[in-house]
Amino acid sequence: MANNWKKTARGTALLVLENVFDKAAYTNIALNHVLKSSAMSSKDKALVTELVYGTVARKITLEWYLAHYIADRDKLEPWVYYLLMVSFYQLLYLDKIPAHAVVNDAVAIAKNRGNKQGAEKLVNAVLRRASKEPLPDPSSIKRKNKRLSVLYSVPVWLVKKLSEQYGEDRAIAILASLYVRNKASIRVTHPEKIEEIAAATGAIPSQLSPVGLVKSSGQFAASAYFTDGEITIQDESSQLVAPTLAIKGDEQILDACAAPGGKTVHMASYLTSGHITALDLYEHKLELIEENARRLHVADKISTQKLDASTVHENFESDSFDKILVDAPCSGIGLIRRKPDIKYNKNNQDFSTLQEIQLQILDSVCQTLRKGGIITYSTCTIFDEENFQVIEKFLETHPNFEQVKLSHPEESIVKNGCIAISPEQYQTDGFFIGQVKRIL
Template structure:
């Protein structure tokens, strides 16, 4: 059987070839691998993805061979070795070095092993004197390398938010996110679920914003828990819960949720509606529609009709049909980097402009399905104004029959106090709110 470090290297190589790291982890971390090894592999993979630029910067200071000339196994062996030396205090130095050397010998050749040994031992001797760009003279380079973010991303955020905010934002994105779950009140309640989870050896603490939220410590494999299979909870960040809350649904409503997969917000809406009324849930991909159906079955939600639909295409039969419409638009995902560090390296500046065109189209089309005096909620897991406030402002300029609607009654008090006129939208940041970056706007149709 391959050891944890070898598995981590194979997963990293898969991700470099285009696989999503979470899918690669699921593929390699089978049930026969001990829990402690699964946790270590996950730590190494996400750690290297998170700090890849910083790790490569360190390698370049101690290697005479350019990174571009190294094979992927050697480069990733160095990355996980340095990650252990720099970030994992519980891993002994000798273990980090020796295991990396053994891996290089096994995956490449004795020459590669000697090279890895020389680089890592040199870093061990000199890691306290590694220098980084000066934050005053070269702020973009410093933040990019020290916190390991693409330079274009850092430059963009400094322009939007300033240096100090961007530094705090990068630091927050590099923090390990806590696992949050939503209590499924269709099947249980807060006290019962707490007791059930504790009986399964899971420690929980209350949510920061919502009563239906728990944070889990001493993280197990959630999907292996009986309580998960029984549909007693749904993994979902608190920031994501705001979208369903902002919709302000009631029992008996007719609701449309576009781009709904995998069904977290859809089932939350059904939960708030006490499973009474109707929800139409769309996604463009058939396999993702099946995910919605599976989530609904597990959570006991029976009012959802999941359909394969393209929300960019107009449907006259849907006009003025729904009391509430949720547009959780496809976005850059730059608000959830702490959960998906791959995003740092897969996104490019031009992706945002491409996405805004699609977001505008979906919002424009789906707004036509809202009844008079009905509610339209637009949300993304992004912190980029072009995908958020600017999309909504442009929509309102072109659609005088919609206005901002006061969101404060639907938010926790702490968040409601943050809102400023017109009280119709909110932007969450991980460095401020300690949750995923998320945007939500609530609009009301007031005319034909």
């Protein structure tokens, strides 16, 4: 292993974690970058993915355990601490890996990675002790918010916020649901083919989306249906957005915050002579929309433009659009199951700042909407400041608009005329959809 520790699954996972924790890299991007160029077997790549996502997702929990074995983490080189974290993750959560294998692999990495003696001795001592003695019990933590923070590895402020909005029982249900494996979900572009595609892929119909299929895991992107544009990867909750616009086919539509284009191409699938103008701030994100549109054979229905959505009224005439989608920039708290680093990169102050941006965008785009036109507002978050409060404040300052009440066959996701889904209800992303109409 002397020269090859970087090529092993655990060594690779350690390198990715250093990138995530020290350089604030996004977990998914850092992981994909390393796996793409790796010659590892698919089994080892799956282990790297498990170790990286698991360690990031359980970071606060793992730090709490390690505090019982390490008096001062600042005296350790960061990589030694991360090696202990990923090893603890294996000991605590991966029952198929024997404890002695975890210890031996970690010691071998420490021995060959370290540039001074002692790292492997410390790693060996800590992990042997942890694998032989009874582990400390986080459920014994007396302060309730701290206990829940450690048990579910979320910051204390997030525990408090969830409890305040949803009540303690539902907050705990939401937190527990974040550790239920994410389903693989797709949207079928030709609804009449849904049964054929379900049979061919081993998927089952979504409970929420009439054009959605799900399975517990799977590589839909490797399917010929994906290549041919007959399916696209999209969370079930996100699939509910385009239908709310009730697109007839000939409308001029603005997608104000469009990338990566999942909702844009869904809307385009309803168009005949109509057209979508899709905006985003970044060129590389506009390219994702165009790529999506080509694969799904709707590129002729979509034009992309690099533009800040809060300046739409300065760049388009009034009465330019029949319908507008604002899939607003948000905290992304509803995506924690898939993107666990989100919970560590936010703080409680973000929400008021985000609400200001969300209202600025709505204020700008509404000036380009025709009378009788509708705006669908959506987010992938579950907090009222970014959702219900945005709709309420927009209507307070725009008397020429009224709320359009949305509905869904699953009544549990309908609240105050909006669709509001939290992650524990259907094991989807957390999501919100509201709608307003210009009446004057």
